[in-house]
Structure formats: structure tokens, C-alpha cells
Amino acid sequence: MDAVENLHEKAFRSYAPGHWPEIPPEQWNDWKWQLRNRVTTLESLEKKIHLTPEERAGVILSGNKLAFAVTPHYFNLIDPEDANCPIRRQVVPRIEEGNTAPWELADPCGEDSHMPVPGIVHRYPDRVLFLVTDRCASYCRYCTRARVVSGVGEQELHTDFEEAFRYLETHTGIRDVLLSGGDALLLSDGKLEQILARLRAIPHIEFLRIGSRVPIFLPQRITPEFCKMLQKYHPLWMSVHVNHPRELTTEVKEALWRLADHGVPLGNQSVLLAGVNDSVEVMKTLVQKLLQSRVRPYYLYQCDPIRGTSHLRTSVAKGIEIIEGLRGHTSGYAIPQYVIDAPGGGGKVPINPSYVLYHDEEKVVIRNYEGKVFEYPELAAEKTGANLRDDVKCASGCRGK
Numbered sequence: 001m002d003a004v005e006n007l008h009e010k011a012f013r014s015y016a017p018g019h020w021p022e023i024p025p026e027q028w029n030d031w032k033w034q035l036r037n038r039v040t041t042l043e044s045l046e047k048k049i050h051l052t053p054e055e056r057a058g059v060i061l062s063g064n065k066l067a068f069a070v071t072p073h074y075f076n077l078i079d080p081e082d083a084n085c086p087i088r089r090q091v092v093p094r095i096e097e098g099n100t101a102p103w104e105l106a107d108p109c110g111e112d113s114h115m116p117v118p119g120i121v122h123r124y125p126d127r128v129l130f131l132v133t134d135r136c137a138s139y140c141r142y143c144t145r146a147r148v149v150s151g152v153g154e155q156e157l158h159t160d161f162e163e164a165f166r167y168l169e170t171h172t173g174i175r176d177v178l179l180s181g182g183d184a185l186l187l188s189d190g191k192l193e194q195i196l197a198r199l200r201a202i203p204h205i206e207f208l209r210i211g212s213r214v215p216i217f218l219p220q221r222i223t224p225e226f227c228k229m230l231q232k233y234h235p236l237w238m239s240v241h242v243n244h245p246r247e248l249t250t251e252v253k254e255a256l257w258r259l260a261d262h263g264v265p266l267g268n269q270s271v272l273l274a275g276v277n278d279s280v281e282v283m284k285t286l287v288q289k290l291l292q293s294r295v296r297p298y299y300l301y302q303c304d305p306i307r308g309t310s311h312l313r314t315s316v317a318k319g320i321e322i323i324e325g326l327r328g329h330t331s332g333y334a335i336p337q338y339v340i341d342a343p344g345g346g347g348k349v350p351i352n353p354s355y356v357l358y359h360d361e362e363k364v365v366i367r368n369y370e371g372k373v374f375e376y377p378e379l380a381a382e383k384t385g386a387n388l389r390d391d392v393k394c395a396s397g398c399r400g401k
């Protein structure tokens with residue numbers, strides 16, 4: 001029961017009493033101080049928490065795969081008494097990162113083969129990812145771009161900005177550009193503004209988005225000046241990345257409200273992770289707290305089969321169970337779309353519990369969130385020109401026969 005009650009605890013401040021008791025608030029609230037004082041070494045980590053042998057070996061291993069780095073803000077959310085702490089599991093490396101299953105890949109979503117120019121991933125007809133840096137405020141151990149992110153992996157990101165802008169200018173079908181990386185919010189206000197202004201000067205680009213975990217790892221970065229700068233480039237949306245309710249601290253909530261106050265619509269992308277958020281209870285608390293932070297849950301990702309992440313992945317059945325546990329049980333606005341990013345570069349595929357039990361020319365038989373079954377009359381196909389899907393007709397539980 002304790003764990004459940006903790007989840008519903010009101011947001012708390014990450015600042016004090018933590019592992020940096022001597023630091024005055026002016027320093028703590030300075031995002032550059034936070035970056036300079038990240039926990040990055042085994043020595044500094046061991047001074048703060050008691051590591052398990054698996055973690056100790058994991059930190060040593062991380063040195064030539066995906067760097068270990070955690071901001072003081074996020075570090076303070078770790079429960080030092082709990083080796084299975086959901087915050088700790090996301091950022092402290094473990095020896096299991098060295099295990100590679102045969103089906104795991106360095107580039108599970110086939111991004112490298114969809115890169116027409118260095119730094120642009122163009123997989124869908126009308127939108128692209130623009131990778132503007134390879135650095136993040138802290139490193140998620142399940143990073144889908146671990147091969148290029150943090151500067152110690154096997155590949156390097158060499159975004160050619162001039163070539164990228166030329167690509168975007170000459171491909172008039174691109175109407176949506178998503179800044180990613182790495183984390184675009186690690187760039188200075190000036191550098192980021194240069195990129196945004198340049199994109200806004202391209203007439204066919206209608207919609208700008210930034211994918212960032214900085215509001216969570218480093219909420220101090222979301223200054224009023226920064227938000228005022230963003231405001232000049234609307235429509236500009238932001239996708240943040242929260243996996244566990246404890247991440248929504250008072251500081252984070254303030255940062256998110258500030259972005260929303262400056263007209264930035266906020267979505268959240270969670271990754272389904274074993275021992276972090278693989279339960280209906282945790283996810284329900286998370287999505288409801290997100291709405292209170294003015295963030296609309298957008299996607300729940302099945303964790304990509306990235307090398308060395310099997311200890312963090314869970315089954316697709318679990319993901320479906322979570323969505324089923326949300327739909328009907330809480331606000332529709334709180335329910336993310338569960339997706340698998342198809343291995344090899346097929347893009348995001350929606351995965352849903354099946355609510356259609358039977359479907360033919362005359363009727364569709366559906367069930368609701370309570371399992372009650374209903375029938376709805378189908379309009380004849382010759383009138384609508386619609387084709388009935390065979391896969392649904394053959395779905396299990398054909399009670400309408």
C-alpha cells in the first residue's frame with residue numbers, strides 16, 4: 001500500500017534536502033550550474049548512493065557505449081534506499097547493458113537509412129526529424145539513438161546545417177519539422193532562435209515541434225526569456241518525456257505551466273519500461289498528473305529493441321493491458337496512443353486493445369470498457385463504397401453470429 005500512496009503524494013520540490021545541501025537556491029536554479037554539476041563519474045555517484053555490483057559494473061561499461069550523466073535536479077528524485085527505484089532505473093547504467101540479444105539492433109528504427117542529408121530523418125511524406133545536437137541534459141539508458149548520442153558511442157552525428165536547410169527549402173512537401181537530437185534545448189537561446197527563424201522563413205513549413213526531456217531533467221532551463229523567444233515562432237508545439245509520476249516535481253510543473261502560458265501546446269511521450277511504469281496504477285497516476293501539468297499524453301512507446309535494453313523492456317501484452325486499464329476509466333484526454341515504432345523503419349504503428357468483436361455487412365459488434373457487448377447497425381457497403389475488413393470479421397469472440 002505504501003508504494004501506491006507515495007504515487008499520489010503531492011508534487012514535491014527537488015531542491016533540498018538532497019545530495020547538494022550546501023548549494024544556495026540561486027545556484028541550484030541556474031541551468032548552467034545544473035549542467036556543470038551533473039553526476040558523471042563512478043566516484044561521485046558512489047559518494048551519493050550505495051551502488052549494487054550490477055550498477056557499479058554498468059557505470060564502468062557505459063564509458064564507451066552511452067555516457068552516464070544525471071543533473072542534480074533529477075538525481076535528487078532517486079530514492080537512495082531503493083535499488084529498484086524507477087528514477088534510478090532510467091538513468092543509472094546496469095551490467096545488463098552489455099547483453100545483446102540477436103534481435104536487438106543499434107539502429108532499431110532504421111533511421112540511418114532514411115537520412116537524405118546528415119541530421120535529417122525523412123520517413124513520412126510531410127514531416128521530418130531534424131537532429132540538431134547529440135547531447136542531452138541526462139542520458140536515458142534505453143535511448144533509441146544511443147549509437148550517436150552523448151559522444152562516446154560507435155557513431156557520430158554530423159549534422160550539416162547548411163545542407164539540412166537546403167533540403168528543407170527545396171522539399172516543398174515538408175510541412176512539419178520536429179527538432180530532436182540529442183536535446184535541442186541544450187542549445188543556447190541564441191543558437192536555437194537562429195534555427196527557428198531560419199525554419200520560419202521557409203514558406204511551406206507550417207508547423208514546428210521540439211522533442212525535449214529538458215523540462216524534466218533540467219526545468220531551470222525553461223526561463224521566462226526562453227519562453228518569450230519561443231513565442232515568436234508559433235505555431236510551435238513541444239513533446240516532453242515523462243515516464244513516472246515522481247518526475248512531475250513542483251519545479252517541473254512550473255516549467256510546463258510557463259511553456260503553456262506562452263502558448264506552447266504540450267504533449268508527452270512515455271516509453272513503457274519494466275520496473276518503471278509497467279502497471280496500470282503507475283500509468284494512470286502519471287497521465288492524470290500530466291493533465292494537471294497542462295500536458296496531453298500523446299504517445300506511449302513500446303521500448304525499441306535497442307542493444308542492451310532487455311532488462312528495461314516489457315511485453316506488448318502489458319502495453320495493451322495498460323491502455324485497456326485507462327480507456328473508460330479516466331479522461332479520454334489522459335489516454336496516450338500506444339505505438340510500436342516498426343523495426344527497420346516502418347514508422348509508428350498504433351496498437352490498440354480490440355473493441356470490435358465482429359463486423360459484417362449488417363452490423364458491428366463491440367464491447368465497452370466494462371466488457372458489455374453492444375450491436376450497431378452497419379450501413380450497406382454498396383451505399384458507402386466501403387470495404388469490410390476481413391481481419392475484423394474473423395476476430396475472436398464473434399458473438400454476433
Ligand SMILES: *Cc1c(COP(=O)(O)O)cnc(C)c1O
Pocket residue numbers: 121122123124127128129178348
Ligand atoms: C516520430 C517521428 C515523426 C513524428 O511522428 P508523428 O506521429 O507525426 O508525431 C516524424 N519522423 C520520424 C522519423 C519519427 O520517428
